[in-house]
Amino acid sequence: MFWLSSQWFGRWRFDHNSTSFPLTGAHTTTNCSSCHTSQYAGTPTTCSSCHTNAYTQTTNPNHIASGIGNDCGTCHTTLPDWKPASYPNHNTVYPLLGAHQAIANDCFSCHKGNYTNTPNTCFGCHATDYNEANDPSHAAAQFPTTCEDCHNVNAWSPATFNHDGQYFPIYSGSHQGEWNDCSECHTNPGNYKIFSCIDCHEHNQSDTDDEHQGVGGYAYNSIACLECHPAGNSQGSFNHNTSAFPLTGGHAVNDCNSCHANGYANTSTVCASCHTNNYNQTTNPNHTGIRNISHCAACHTTGPGWTPAAFPTHSNY
Numbered sequence: 554m555f556w557l558s559s560q561w562f563g564r565w566r567f568d569h570n571s572t573s574f575p576l577t578g579a580h581t582t583t584n585c586s587s588c589h590t591s592q593y594a595g596t597p598t599t600c601s602s603c604h605t606n607a608y609t610q611t612t613n614p615n616h617i618a619s620g621i622g623n624d625c626g627t628c629h630t631t632l633p634d635w636k637p638a639s640y641p642n643h644n645t646v647y648p649l650l651g652a653h654q655a656i657a658n659d660c661f662s663c664h665k666g667n668y669t670n671t672p673n674t675c676f677g678c679h680a681t682d683y684n685e686a687n688d689p690s691h692a693a694a695q696f697p698t699t700c701e702d703c704h705n706v707n708a709w710s711p712a713t714f715n716h717d718g719q720y721f722p723i724y725s726g727s728h729q730g731e732w733n734d735c736s737e738c739h740t741n742p743g744n745y746k747i748f749s750c751i752d753c754h755e756h757n758q759s760d761t762d763d764e765h766q767g768v769g770g771y772a773y774n775s776i777a778c779l780e781c782h783p784a785g786n787s788q789g790s791f792n793h794n795t796s797a798f799p800l801t802g803g804h805a806v807n808d809c810n811s812c813h814a815n816g817y818a819n820t821s822t823v824c825a826s827c828h829t830n831n832y833n834q835t836t837n838p839n840h841t842g843i844r845n846i847s848h849c850a851a852c853h854t855t856g857p858g859w860t861p862a863a864f865p866t867h868s869n870y
Contacts, residue, residue, distance in 0.1 A: 578631030694745030802855030
């Protein structure tokens with residue numbers, strides 16, 4: 554019988570670290586038979602050869618559904634439990650630029666430990682920033698939730714807001730340099746839809762009334778100011794009396810919104826468009842019971858209270 558001495562046995566001990574596949578991380582504590590299930594020669598060295606099940610069964614995120622390749626070494630080291638992991642291809646899914654680049658290694662700040670269905674819109678991550686913004690209050694002003702309209706990826710400020718193009722010129726024209734804070738015009742910090750013109754302009758009502766003598770649609774309130782002076786100056790101001798629908802009688806004292814509730818373009822000039830309820834509800838006489846009477850101007854003027862009225866078709870009855 555032939556015996557190997559301990560000297561020979563030590564000489565033939567196999568050193569994995571001297572091969573093309575050194576053992577590191579969790580591989581150093583793995584049983585040989587876990588990888589060498591049948592033989593030692595020709596054992597594959599690709600991750601997926603041993604870890605296909607781990608790849609196909611992962612759910613956070615689902616690697617197959619997310620299009621993540623099965624080359625585990627792209628994101629993982631050999632440390633236990635597949636962590637920590639990186640994602641060098643992140644920019645192909647969602648580019649990390651500006652302030653996002655600074656937190657590229659802090660995955661939890663965006664993913665909160667859940668890598669499935671992470672929102673990829675600004676508001677999806679920054680709803681709290683939007684709701685808590687107070688200079689101005691974004692929610693009160695009903696700003697859109699598309700943060701990128703005003704902000705960039707570097708920081709929240711400086712920000713752009715097309716006040717002149719979308720609402721009212723304050724950075725150009727007559728109002729340029731005439732204000733310092735939003736609150737000077739938006740007097741209710743809880744609702745930026747409310748604004749004031751007459752609080753800023755140093756005219757008393759009597760002076761303003763005198764300046765608007767003969768101007769159709771004039772009223773001493775901020776909404777009327779904006780409606781007639783959308784550019785903030787006298788040029789392009791609107792005088793209803795020079796339009797296709799001069800304001801007379803009861804129309805001259807109505808609020809603009811009474812007729813223009815849905816905007817100013819294409820507002821109907823037909824009486825029934827505004828006064829159908831008056832027509833249907835009248836009882837002295839009941840208009841719907843009288844044949845062929847549906848055109849208010851056939852009997853009425855614009856005088857308030859529908860009086861006086863005529864009935865030129867009386868002879869038909």
